[in-house]
Amino acid sequence: MADNKDITVLIVDDNDMTRETLRVILRHDGYDVVGETLDGDSAVDMATRLKPDVILMDVVMPKVSGIEALKSIRMVMRDVFVLMVTANKDQDTVAEAVKSGISGYIIKPFNAKKVLDTIQGVAVKVRAARTAKITESGAGPAP
Known part of the structure; x- marks a missing residue:
């Protein structure tokens, strides 16, 4: 198992x-799954409250779509990485998701390798962004 517990x-x-499948795949590879929800409306609330590093989100959901939730999340959390996980391959939907600021796209049905390869690429960016913030603030490691 990889050491990814620093990625929420x-x-x-x-x-x-x-x-459940995503949770098992991610936890098996050491990621810290801090929350789960089933619609875009509660996703905005949970994202704001939990401040995860990465959000894996479906496009088509009840109440609020993944794209609309992404737009709302982006208004309050610019630094979060969002991966759309969907069976929807429609070019207009993909274009709208890209325009709204997704970090990647996982097409259903997916396998563990695809999920882990995609999130690992994002995890590298999360860690690089953390390092950049520490460098910018001048709060480097203690001597």
Whole structure:
């Protein structure tokens, strides 16, 4: 198992089996799954409250779509990395997601390797952003 416990993840999908599958894959690889929810409306609330490093979110969900939730999350959390996990391959939807600031796209059905490869690429960016913030603030490691 990899050492990824420093990366916090929120899973948002209206399908219980998809959420469970993602949770098992991520936890098996050492990621810290800090929350799960089934619609875009509660995703905005949970993201704001939990401040995860990464959000894995479906596009098509009840109440508020993943794209609309992403736009709301982006207004309050610019630094979070959002991966859309969806069966929707429609070019307009993909373009809208990219325009709204996604960090990646995982097409369903997915396998563990695809999920882990995608999130690992984002984890590298999360860690680099943390290092940049520490450097900018001048709060480097103690001598």
